[in-house]
Amino acid sequence: MTTSAGAVRAPAASRDWNALIRDVSEGRWIDPDTGKPAIVPFKTIRIEDKLSGAEGDLVHSVLPAERYAVVADENTYDVMGAAVAAALGGRAEVVVLKHPHADEAEIRSLREKTRHVDALVAVGSGTINDLCKYVTAGDGRSYCVFGTAPSMNGYTSTTASITLDSGLKTTQPAHAAKGVFLDIGVSAEAPQYLIAAGFGDSLCRPTAQVDWLFSHRLLATRYGTAPYVLQVEDEADMLARSADLGVRDHEAIGVLHRILTLGGLGISVVGMSHPGSMGEHQISHWIDSFAGERHPGTVHGQQVGVASVTMARLQEMILASPNAPQIRATQFDEAAIRSRYPAAAVEDCLTASRRKAMDAAAAARFNATLERIWPELRAELQAVAMPSATLAAHLRAAGGGASAEEIGMDRALYRDAVRYSKEMRDRYSMLDLAADMGILEDFIAEEC
Numbered sequence: 001m002t003t004s005a006g007a008v009r010a011p012a013a014s015r016d017w018n019a020l021i022r023d024v025s026e027g028r029w030i031d032p033d034t035g036k037p038a039i040v041p042f043k044t045i046r047i048e049d050k051l052s053g054a055e056g057d058l059v060h061s062v063l064p065a066e067r068y069a070v071v072a073d074e075n076t077y078d079v080m081g082a083a084v085a086a087a088l089g090g091r092a093e094v095v096v097l098k099h100p101h102a103d104e105a106e107i108r109s110l111r112e113k114t115r116h117v118d119a120l121v122a123v124g125s126g127t128i129n130d131l132c133k134y135v136t137a138g139d140g141r142s143y144c145v146f147g148t149a150p151s152m153n154g155y156t157s158t159t160a161s162i163t164l165d166s167g168l169k170t171t172q173p174a175h176a177a178k179g180v181f182l183d184i185g186v187s188a189e190a191p192q193y194l195i196a197a198g199f200g201d202s203l204c205r206p207t208a209q210v211d212w213l214f215s216h217r218l219l220a221t222r223y224g225t226a227p228y229v230l231q232v233e234d235e236a237d238m239l240a241r242s243a244d245l246g247v248r249d250h251e252a253i254g255v256l257h258r259i260l261t262l263g264g265l266g267i268s269v270v271g272m273s274h275p276g277s278m279g280e281h282q283i284s285h286w287i288d289s290f291a292g293e294r295h296p297g298t299v300h301g302q303q304v305g306v307a308s309v310t311m312a313r314l315q316e317m318i319l320a321s322p323n324a325p326q327i328r329a330t331q332f333d334e335a336a337i338r339s340r341y342p343a344a345a346v347e348d349c350l351t352a353s354r355r356k357a358m359d360a361a362a363a364a365r366f367n368a369t370l371e372r373i374w375p376e377l378r379a380e381l382q383a384v385a386m387p388s389a390t391l392a393a394h395l396r397a398a399g400g401g402a403s404a405e406e407i408g409m410d411r412a413l414y415r416d417a418v419r420y421s422k423e424m425r426d427r428y429s430m431l432d433l434a435a436d437m438g439i440l441e442d443f444i445a446e447e448c
Contacts, residue, residue, distance in 0.1 A: 016262055017047035017184070017254050024230070024265050026146055031269060033224045040268040041176035042156050047257050049250070051183040055146070056087030062179035063144045065118035068092040071110070071132050072123040073100055076148045078223030081123040084146055092274055093117065102130040103163040111135050122177075124299060125149040125194065129173075130160040139172040144179035146271035150198040150256045152301055155180045156264030159273055161285075161300070168424065169289040180261070188253045193302065195245055195253065196400030200305020202238065202259050203395065205231060206386035207311040211278035211429040215385065217377050218369060227266025227275035228384070234259040279314075279422075279429030283307035286421035287413065290341065294413045295410040302407045305395050309402050310418060312388035313447050315430050318437075319382055324374035326367050327436035330357040337423060348424070350385045355426040358436065404448070415448045 011066050023029040025045055026040055031038040044062045051058065052328075059068070070092050072081030077096050085092045094340060095113055100106050114120060120143040122132035136143045148153050152390055154161070160174040188194075209228060216223035238259050244252035263276050284303035287295065318325060332353060338346050370377075392402035401407035404414035419440065422431040435439040 014049055015254070016043065016084050017049075017258060020230070021045050021258065021261055021265070024262075024269075029230075031226045032229050033226050038269045040202065040265055041158060042180060042265065042268065044179040045182075045261060046180070047155065047182045047184065047254065047261065049183075049254075049355070050180055050185050051146070052083065052185075053086065055084045055181075056089075058119055058179060058181050059084070059088060059144060062119045063119050063121070063142055066091065067117040068119055068121050069095050069112070069114040069117040070121045070123060071095045071097065071128060072100070073097050073128060076124040076128060078112070078149050079123075079189070080183070084121060084123055088121070097131075100127050100131060101163065102127045102134075102161055104165045107135055107138075107162070109243055111139065115139075119143060122146070123148065125151045126154055126161070129154055129177075130162065130371050133174040133177065134162055134172060142178050144423045145177045145181065147180070147182045147257075148186055148193040150182075150187045150253055150260060151190070151194040151244070151277065151299065152198060152201050153267075155182065155262050157267055157273075159267075162345075163289065167289055167342050168345040168346070168348055169285040171277070176268075177396065181262075182257050184250055184254045184257065188248045188250055190244075194299065195248065195256070196395070196398050197244065197299050197301025198256055198302070199238075199245055199398045200308065200395060200400055201301035202235075202256070202263060202276075202278055204304050204308045205235060205263070206384060207270075207280045207308045207315060208278040210275050210315050210381050210391060211311070211427075212274045213381060214430065214433070215375070215428045217373065217380075218366060221274075221428075222270075222272070224270040224275070225245040226269045227263070229317050230262045230266045230269070231259055232328075234262060239394055239446070240245070242394040242397040264435040265336040278311075278427060279285075279306035279431045280304055280311045282421040282425050282427070282429065282431065283310065283417045286417045286424055287409075289345070289424065290420075291413055291417075294410055296408045296410070298407050298409060302400065302406075303409075305400050306402060306404060306407055306409075306414070307417075309388050309392045309395065311430065311448060312386060314434055314443055315385060316388060316442065319385065319429060320376055322375075322378070324367075324371045325433060325437050327358070327433065328438060329360045329363045329420055330436055332357045340420065340423075352426040353423050356428050356432060363436070389412060392423070411448070415444050418444055418448050
């Protein structure tokens, strides 16, 4: 059914949204890297056309408890939190957070507000899920989550994105939700920017894979294909429906939820976030950590979408040459780093930068290896890449932005993020490669 822009397209027919997902969660899917069944900590994942009326039974089936706290924000309480609380009756109390942030101060506050209950029921998306996940992981309780938007892949992740008191945004170990419940009808009513944000978060697959595979070949970091094998069919389906996401098509929202879920499960399979978090995520994390008053209020997935387009441009520029890149010793300026960041974050940034800095001898070894394997490596990386123009076109079709300006971000802020974000993580991406080649500044001037 065709609708006007902004309206929701109803489902044409029900389908089994949990196919493949169920195989992974129940231990039947074979990891291609090991030849053994993949083991993930998520045992109950339900993506359904509609969950209304089943909320109480779903919670009790995975999280039996005497006392619950239903945790939501002011928007998600109205959307779904009130129904979940009502379904749990007298066993539940409601905690509505006003403009929450997934930071250490909010974590301390939420832990105190809910310390007398047995389990948490998160109703929301990225921030609410990360808060409940991290709080319960820290004190030994359990939680489940009702997602209200297809805005990120963290519903099926055992890590949480937490901003430290220092201002540094980090990925912290947490634990799995006892149940992940996703109502496609509810998600189709989410603000369009959140739908586009989830799409943007999923579009990092090619740029993260190129960065991770490059790091594996040159620096012997661990690498696995399982996360990408899990997503390959759904990625093609999702890209074919990008314009449908722009009109909130029910089927397209379901496909987006599937690939976000599979992306999270892929991270669980390999036990690390590298498959979906490399250079493009560093750019987004830097913005969230250090933009300060310049931050325009954009959400993570919006930033990742734009950063994925930027990283794809950088990667295709480097891969266009038949000649192997050559680097110099890393230009490490401790004084500049100390001047750039709050005192509480400086040592973390210095540690991350030192871990991947190369002196002249290391750079020479790196160049020799790259020269020897470049023809094969170049073809291998191009095979998993996606053109930046393709990523940008799909983002715009889904109602998102493909440049800093298109998501309302100051261009100078975004350039700073591309320039400096490599300093906050020890993962070697093509941002590091471009800096060590001496071409990053020219790229920023021309492309950002």
